[in-house]
Amino acid sequence: MLSKVVERGGKIFPRTKCTNLIQKENGHWELQMKHQTRGDFMINAKFLFDASGRQGHLCRMLDLPIVKYDQLVGVGAFLHFKVPKVIAQEMFIETVKDGWWYCAALPGQRMVVTLFSDADVIKKQQLRQPENWNALLSATKNIKKRIQHAVADEQPWVRNAFSQLTDSSSRSNFLAIGDAAAAFDPISSMGIGFAVSSACNAARAVDYFFSGNADGIKSYQQDIKSIFNQYLDLRKQYYRTEQRWAEEPFWERRI
Ligand SMILES: Cc1cc2nc3c(=O)[nH]c(=O)nc-3n(C[C@H](O)[C@H](O)[C@H](O)COP(=O)(O)OP(=O)(O)OC[C@H]3O[C@@H](n4cnc5c(N)ncnc54)[C@H](O)[C@@H]3O)c2cc1C
Structure with a gap:
């Protein structure tokens, strides 16, 4: 994707931070950038995307309204099999008292295994500690069978996976796309599809915008709200299919 951007005349500034930004009266932007070796420089832009x-x-720099719906985090690890093994190319989910485990085959005799739970539950039970995480993994019924003879490449890592909606409608010449606009619980498998489709829709809306029609921008933002509301219903439906631990904090918050 990066090489396509360059082929079409785009410029990439890797490992560069935006340290400040100002919106001018005409809606255009002035961005103060910082690069470790190239130092500070300025970018002028007609339109800005947060991706x-x-x-x-x-x-966050623009202080836009952001609503966070839960505190889901994933604590996971990449595993590899020491001896050659035919791994079924599939994903598997197993629910447990404090959340759910996800396990998927990756190319090259590897798998990823992740426990999804709430940040407070993870903290209370110290599930970032490899021994506690491994103990919970060993207590699973099905996932443990799928990863038999696999070894972890590293200590468990932690990733935010909370649901969140950002309202960028108060700013002109600005759109958020992908997770920056709406972030979904990985149980929905919506994240990557939405990131790609929102980027395409935003590009189309901005194309109309520069030919004098701002309706595309408005409908882009309305569409995101309505996709997110549908998603909240879907998320409830998914979680309601598990009733065994309805009184446990993780499940009670979701069903
Ligand atoms: C553990 C886990 C499992 C998931 N599983 C699935 C799944 O099975 N299916 C699915 O569809 N989705 C899944 N998701 C969600 C999916 O990963 C995201 O929805 C998707 O990656 C969003 O794409 P994005 O481009 O918006 O953001 P990201 O993929 O997060 O990309 C953002 C980019 O911006 C860069 N960046 C961040 N801050 C700055 C900054 N200040 N300056 C410059 N660059 C910056 C980052 O380095 C990164 O390259 C999962 C998420 C998690 C956490």
Whole structure:
């Protein structure tokens, strides 16, 4: 994707931070950038996108309204099999008292295994500690069978996976896309599809905008709200299919 951007005349500034931004009266932007070796420089832009994921770096700098719906985190590890093994190319989910485990085959005799739970539950039970995480993994019924003879490549890592909606409608010449606009619980499998489709829709809306029609921008933002509302219903439906631990904090918050 990066080489396509360059082929079409785009410029990439890797490992560069935006440290400040100002919107001018005509709606255009002035961005103060910082690069480790090239130092400080300025970018002038007619339009700005925030595609920085759940952290929504620019949305936060602009103090836009962001609603966070839960505190889901994933604690996971990549595993590899020491002896050659035919791994079924599939994903598997197993629910447990404090959340759910996800396990998927990756190319090259590897798998990823992740426990999804709430940040407070993870903290209370110290599930970032490899021994506690491994103990919970060993207590699963099905996932443990799928990863038999696999070894972890590293200590468990932690990733934010909370649901979140950002309202960028108060700013002109600005759109958030992907997770920065709306972030979904991975149980929905909506994240990557939405990131790609929102980027395409935003590009189309901005194309109309520069030919004098701002309706595309408005409908882009309305569409995101309505996709997110549908998603909240869907999320409830998914979680309601598990009733065994309805009184446990993780499940009670969702069903
Ligand atoms: C553990 C886990 C499992 C998941 N599983 C699935 C799944 O099975 N299916 C699915 O569809 N989705 C899944 N998701 C969600 C999916 O990963 C995201 O929805 C998707 O990656 C969003 O794409 P994005 O481009 O918006 O953001 P990201 O993929 O987060 O990309 C954001 C980019 O911005 C860069 N960045 C961040 N801050 C800055 C900054 N300040 N300046 C410059 N660059 C910055 C980051 O380095 C990154 O390259 C999962 C998420 C998690 C956490």
